[in-house]
Amino acid sequence: MNISLKTIFLFSFLFCVYSINAQNTDSIPRKKITIPRITEAPKIDGILNDAVWQNAPIATGFVERQPNNGKPIPDSLKTDVKIVYDDLGIYFGATMKDPEPDKILKELTERDGIGNDDFFFILLNGYNDRQQSLQFIVTAAGVQYDAKMTNGNEDSSWNGIWYSAIQINDDGWVAEIFIPYSEVRFPNKNVQEWGLNMEREMRRTRTRYSWSHVDNAKGAFSIYDGEIYGIENVQSPTRLSFQPYVSVYVNDYDGKTETIFNGGMDLKYGINDAFTLDMILIPDFGQSKFDAEVLNLSAFEVQYEENRPFFTEGTELFTKGNLFYSRRVGGYPSGFPILSENEEIENYPSSVDLINAFKISGRTDGNLGIGVFNAITERTYAEIKNSETNETRKELVEPLANYNILVLDQRFGDNSSVSFVNTNVIREGDFRDANATGLYMDLTNKKNTFNYFANAEGSWVKDNSEKFGMEGGAGMAKISGKHRVSGEINFRTKDYDINDLGYSSNTNYINYAGYYGYRYLQPKGFLNNLNLNFNLNYFRRLETDLYNNFIFNFNSSFTTKKFLGFGGGFEMTPFGKNDIYEPRVENRYVKVPDYYDVWGWFSTDYRKKLAADVTVDWYKYNEQGRGELHLQFGPKYRVSDKWKLFLNTNVILSDKEEGFVDFVNDDIIFGKRDRNTVINSLESQYIFNNKMALNLAFRHYYSEVEYSKFFSLQNDGELFENPFYDEDRDATYNSWNIDLRFSWWFAPGSQLTLLYRNAMESYVGDARVNFSNNFNNLFDEPQLNSLSLRVSYYLDYNRVKTWFGPKNKTQTVGFGPRNEKMSKSGSSIKNS
Known part of the structure; x- marks a missing residue:
């Protein structure tokens, strides 16, 4: 390890020692309510006329959180919440006054969606640790939204089973909610003390009020929880649920039609009051959202979003440290076939079948979070054809493989943690194996004014040989007040590789970063809020040492009191860049001229029927004719509270860019190219009621690349024109996707989905194809037409x-x- 890396680890250790000593004994005052046990449950109908509500304790005294932080709620909007409990769960009855009840906004959305709505919000923390809570939200349209919140970060993929009803009356509106104990994690104690906060949003004035005051000047939202007392001698019920499913697919592709029947089950089991086992048996991901595919000319693979429900729900522990990229499980095969003379690949699989997967996660009374993830994937083969004999054979490109993650996350204080993460991939036979380990520290003083953080990771990969790499960093940030600053240092060695179960792109660097931000904490003048920030980033290559880049960046955003949003920024690289990745060869680099980049954006008031977002972003390089222009336009139209339309057009015009093209012996070929990309998407949602919806999603991606000249990369990073390279590298790529989906939540946790999908793509070795011919090329390609029905029952x-x-x-x-x-x-x- 060289001196600079030792310095980093020493820096991390000193931060740890200092921050522990810096813990302050000050604490945030907490609002409290003591609730009674009832013997007869209320009817969940949004009408608080049951006997149990008559003498129930009332949580009141709500305080404005946004935009006028700390201002008492006016009497005209008085909000009172009654709370009781019994052996099965906890009940909330919220009465929210409104002087104009006919103007209460109640746009219908799908479950886990909030549109132009008033809503009532409950935040419950069974362990009262101010760090991880459960959100339960019901809108004035009766739509449920739930999520897990960890240190202010929201995971809406979690779906609980709870019950709610709303009523709009002459005085405002009422929300009545029942949350079973099966949905809340709490310790096995006779006397419970839970964290609680509640909020109400009045959408037409864009004001939000919280029961326990949240100081926007510092800290995360969860540290301002109040407390519930009085819950005694309750037990979490046996937490065991099954979700069997059946599905049928009728797929037509290139004139061939096949019908596929599937059946399987998801299982969820509460091992004890804190830990839960989630298991997927015989998975079916055929109705997952399509990927937003692109023409990728960069040095790195495209990182797509995860759309499979099992891998998005309840993964907050496993994403610690960013060592887990779930698309690796069931992704591309890790091997490639060896071809003999006259052989060609007939079919190379784009994914690997998942046999099963499970995850166990939870947190002990001592606030130790433990997570275990395991998945097994099937053997996968490529088909190879001999062009002379027409014989075909199969070759193994992905063996039986096991993917495993272990996470230990110890929390302490109000907002601090130390974590250990280990990921491991073991493949059958002589295929590639890998392991990655990370240690993470995140400490916040008790005044919630300063945050200190550090991390260290190591990766090990065994393929034809073994390699070991490292990553680390440390930093500190002032997280309170109008003025906020941070600084950090990060590095990665050249052999750092977590790509078997994670995602790592650029390596072999050290980065120094600084940040200064200024914000309004209260409305001022014609503005509700203002945010300004300045950023500096300085990069160097580690081995061998080389200047990489220096970036200055400024950002701004403003929201007016009429809820118009606008902002912009400026970025520059005054010394140019030595790009160490685009040559795709170790210890080589290409010089990129300095540039400046200016952008601006504007958003209209989302409360209006017609709203729009507009962005303009322009790069200008210090090279004749070289630049890039991004234009984005996204209108949104609300036809009614049931029907919405969203259009988005994104245009990227890049002139005279220079990028990698090919290898010719020891020569690295670059090309000067013009690239034009247009992305159009349309989404239409018709919501019949809070359980039934029809959703149309369309996306067309078009990108063309035209080369004007080619170069050879010199050892000093300069490009020298190569008149002998005459390959035609022009290309046009189209991707087309349509999803028409009908969803019906016919019972709690149970869903029927009918999906029609149309997809096609085309790649032609030509550019400047006219509009008509481009679509002719696209529609001449084989199309996938798929109709599927999936029914799952909780x-x-x-x-x-x-x-x-x-x-x-x-x-x-x-x-x-x-x-x-x-x-x-x-x-x-x-x-x-």
Whole structure:
């Protein structure tokens, strides 16, 4: 290890020691409410006329959070929340006054969507640690939204099973909510102390009010939780649920039609009060959202979003440290076939089948989070054809493989943690194996004014040989007040490689970064908020040492009191850049001239029926004719509270850019090229009610590349014109996707989805293709037409077991309409 890396680790250690000593004994005052146990449950219908609500304690005294932070809520908007509990769960009855109830905004969305809506928000933390909470939101249209929140970061992929109803009346609106204990994690103690905060948003004035005051000047939202007392002698029920599914696909591609039937199941089991096992048996991801494919000319692979539900829900522990890129599981094969003379690849699979996967995650009473993830993928073969004999054979390109992650995350204080993450991939036989390990520190003083952070990772890969790489960094940030600053240092060695289960692109660098930001904490003049920030980044290559880049960046954003948003910025690289990645060869680089970049954006008021976003971004290089222009236009039109239209057009025009083209013996060929890209997308949503929706998503991506001359890369990074390279590298790529999806949440946690999908793509070795011919080329290609139906049904063990037990007149099962379920004390829950 060289001196600079030792310095980094010493810097990290000193930060750790200093920050621990810097912990301050000051604490944030916490609002409190003590709630009673009830013996007869209220009917969840949005009308608070049940006897249990008459003398229930009231959480009141809401305070404005945005935009006028700290201002008491006016009497005309008085908000009172009654809270009670029983053996099955906790109940909330929120009464929200509004002097103009006919103007309450109540746009319908799909579940887990908030549109132009008033809403009521509950944040529950069963461990009262101010770090990880569960969100339960119901809009004035009756739509449910739920999520996990960790230190202010929201994961909306989590879906709970809870019950709500709303009513709009002459005084405003009412939200009535029941949250079963099965959805809340809490310690196995006789006396519970939970964290709680609640919020109300009044959309037409864009104001938000919280029960426990949140100081926008410092810290994360979760540290301002109030507390619930009074919950005693309750038990988390057996947390065991099954979600069986059946699906059928009728796929037509290139004149061939096939019908596929699938069936499988997801399982969720509460190992104890804190830990949960999630398992997927016989997976089916055929209805996942399509990828936004692009023509990639860069030195790195495209990192796509994860769209498979199992890999998006409940992964907050596994994403610690960014060592986990879930698309690796079931992604491209790791091997490539060896071809003999006259052989060519007939079919190379684009993905690997997943056999099964599970994850176990939870947190102990001592705030130690533990996560274990494991997945197994199937053997995968490429088909190879001999062009002379027409014989075909198969060759293994991905063996049986096991993917594993272990996470230990110890939290302490109000907002601090130390974490350990290990990822591992073991493949059968002589295929590639890999391991990556990371240590992470994130410390915030108790005043929530300063944050200190450090990380260190190591990667090991065994393929034809072994290699070991490292990554690390440390920094500090002032996170309170109008003026905020931060500084950090990061490095990666050239052999750092986590690409078997993670994503690492650029390596072999050291980076020094600084930040200064200024913001309004309260509205001022005609502005509701203002944010300005300045950033400096200085990069060098580690081995061998070489200047890489120096970037200055300025950003601004403003929101007026009429809710118009606008902003812009400026960026420059005054000394140019030595690009160490574009040559795709170690220890080589290409010189890139300095540039400046200016941009601006504008957003209209989203409360209006017609709204729009506009962005203009222009790069100008210190080289004749070289530049890049980005234009984006995104109108949104709300036809009604049920029907919405979204259009987005993105145009990128790049002139005289220079990039890698080819290798010819030891020569690295670059090309000067013009590139034009147009991306059009359209989305239409028609929401029948809060359980049923029709969604149309369309995307057309077009990109053309035209080369004017070619160069050979010199050892000093300069480009020398190469008149002998005469390959035709021009290209035009089109990608077309249509999804028409009907979704019906026909029971809690249960869904029917009918999907029609049309997809095609074309790649031609030509540029400047006219509009008509371009679409002729596209539609001449084989099309995928797919119609699929998938039905999944949520089964809770506590409900299922009563189907086979003794029947009696005093107990019926279920939370569906007109059903009742009895608690141990004889209370019932009625759901309208």
